[in-house]
Every structure is written in structure tokens, then in C-alpha cells.
Amino acid sequence: MLSITKIFSFEAAHRISNYQGSCSRVHGHSYKIQITVTGKEIGEDDMLIDFKVLKDLVNESVIRQFDHSFILQRNAKNINDFSLLEQRVFWMDYEPTAERMVLWMVTELEKALPVSIYLRKIVLFETETSFVTWESVPHLK
């Protein structure tokens, strides 16, 4: 089966407020993401989906939301510490672990992709050595 992949990056700060250790402190990452999509057939343009179209769609639905933001779980501790901060805070329902960020991206991308194009895989690198992978399960489609 054909699939295409495009690579993105964004910078963001976060903290994992319930973490026992240094990740509970505010710190930043240069996130890297690989987005892979697939489809049953290629179009009249001989493409599954134009890389440029995929780029615009991912930038609009995902990257723009996170880039240069401060990602926090909306909980009492963070609201107390940061709600008055004059920064761009991206509030999440869960701690901003790479796993939760990927699941948020899956929801947004599945809404944004054209009907004939399916999200196949997302790999989110939080650091050079730590990454999370999400893959669709074909028989559940």
C-alpha cells in the first residue's frame, strides 16, 4: 500500500505537573513530527495527496496550535501558577506528555484530512532519543 510522509517541527514549553522529578519544572522541547497518510488510490494528478496540501493542512490544524506555546494541563495547580501569565498557553485536558499530544493530533488530523485520505502513523520526537508512535489499526477502519 502507498503512503506518504511529511516531517514537521515546532518549539514549545511545557511541564508535567504531576511528575516526580525535573519534568515537573517548566522546560522546552524542539519537537519533531513525522506524519504518514495513505489512501486507496492516487488521483488524476498522480499523487496520493500533494505534499504541499498535506503541509498546509498539518500546519493549520496542528503545528500552528502548538508552536511557541506553553502547553499545560488545565488543573488547579497550573491555573493557580500560570493563568495570569501573559503568554500563549495551550491548555489540555491531560498532562502534556508526548502520548497525549499525539492523541490530540490524531483527533485534529482525522477531522482535517480529505475523505479519501487516512492517517496511518504519527511519530512525535520529544527529544533526540525519546519519541512516541501512533499507528492506525487497519482492520478497525
Ligand SMILES: Nc1nc2c(c(=O)[nH]1)N=C([C@H](O)[C@H](O)COP(=O)(O)OP(=O)(O)OP(=O)(O)O)CN2
Ligand atoms: N512516556 C513518557 N515519558 C516521559 C515524557 C513523555 O512525554 N512520555 N516526558 C518527559 C519529559 O517531558 C522530559 O522532558 C523528556 O524526558 P527524557 O527523554 O528523559 O529527556 P532527557 O533530556 O533526560 O533525555 P536523555 O536523552 O535521556 O538525556 C519525561 N518522561
Ligand SMILES: [Zn+2]
Ligand atoms: Zn518535557
